[in-house]
Amino acid sequence: MNTTKAQPAITAPVSAGAPADLENQTRIKAHQMFEQRGRQPGHDLEDWLAAEKDLAGKPADDVKGLKPI
Numbered sequence: 829m830n831t832t833k834a835q836p837a838i839t840a841p842v843s844a845g846a847p848a849d850l851e852n853q854t855r856i857k858a859h860q861m862f863e864q865r866g867r868q869p870g871h872d873l874e875d876w877l878a879a880e881k882d883l884a885g886k887p888a889d890d891v892k893g894l895k896p897i
Contacts, residue, residue, distance in 0.1 A: 854879045 857879035858872070865871065 850883070853883055857882060 854876065858875040861875040861878060862868075862871070865875075
């Protein structure tokens, strides 16, 4: 019989404005871009990077290799 306990995931504390909040906002923005493109797969990394740039207040086409949506 195996009696070892599963170890809990290591997470950083979450507070207002924490990276987890920014990650969630980025996820939402990237999904909106996916929807705007007509739900075409294969652009998830581009959407993520463009969402990060957008949330940082920088133009998405500033990222090398990305095409503006």
